[in-house]
Amino acid sequence: MGGSSFLGPPGGRVWLLGLLLLLGLSEGVAAAGRVSAIEGRCFAYLEGSPMRSLREGDEVVQGTRLVTGRDASLTLTFSDESELSLGARSSMTLDRYHFPAPGAGDDDDENDAAEEPGFGASLLQGVVRVVTGLIAKRRPASVSFGARVATIGIRGTHFTAEVSGDSATIILLAQAVAGAANAIQVSNQYGSVDIDEPGFGTEIPDANSPPSPPRLMQTSRDMQRILRSVNTTRRVRIPRSPR
Secondary structure (H helix, E strand, O other), X not given: OOHHHHHOOHHHHHHXXXXXXXXXXXXXXXXXXEEEEEEOOEEEEOXXXXXXXXXXXXXXXXXXXXXXXXXXXXXXXXXXXXXXEEOOOOEEEEEEEEOOXXXXXXXXXXXXXXXXXXXXXXXXXXXXXXXXXHHHXXXXXXEEEEOOOOEEEEEXXXXXXXXXXXXXXXXXXOOOOOOOOOEEEEEEOOEEEEEOOOOEEEEEOOOOOOOOOOEEOOOOHHHHHHHHXXXXXXXXXXXXXXX
């Protein structure tokens, strides 16, 4: 189909608008993150739109559910310099992301000005590695991640989490930026633990248990694989398991 027939007639313009809506890139919908690295088949789903395959450079918006296939991995980067990497057979939703563009001020619309910066995501299944950015540095209370049976509050930070059914394992990793704050709080309705030593983590065995006391952890094979295989410009330090 030629460029003139695609953009020219009214039917073509309607088709293009529909495509932009499906991609979550319609006017007024700000991108939450951009695919910076991808391996294998990865998908994005936004309620009301069909699932679409992702490619490097694609943008995703708030409310998107991300799904990775077998032997696949996906890295998203955000405007506040946060980085989120998913391993194979993982599923995560981007619940909230708002970070005003540099120079934003009185000229922005009222809704944008009233909304506080914040970042929230929920891991439904699989493995994720998170390196938080400027939102966490400036407003740590406005950043939280869900791991199905627990919530991860942050101060810093750099962590990895694995969710399998109704169980979860969360491990604090060595901070990617020297000297930056690095700690997490893992909590659910049954209890809460603070973790501030890299390599230490907690486990939640089921939906009716509190997080276990922090201990030096042995990362699972899936965690080892994602931390080593996902393409990233950051150097990742994986804690050694106790002998």
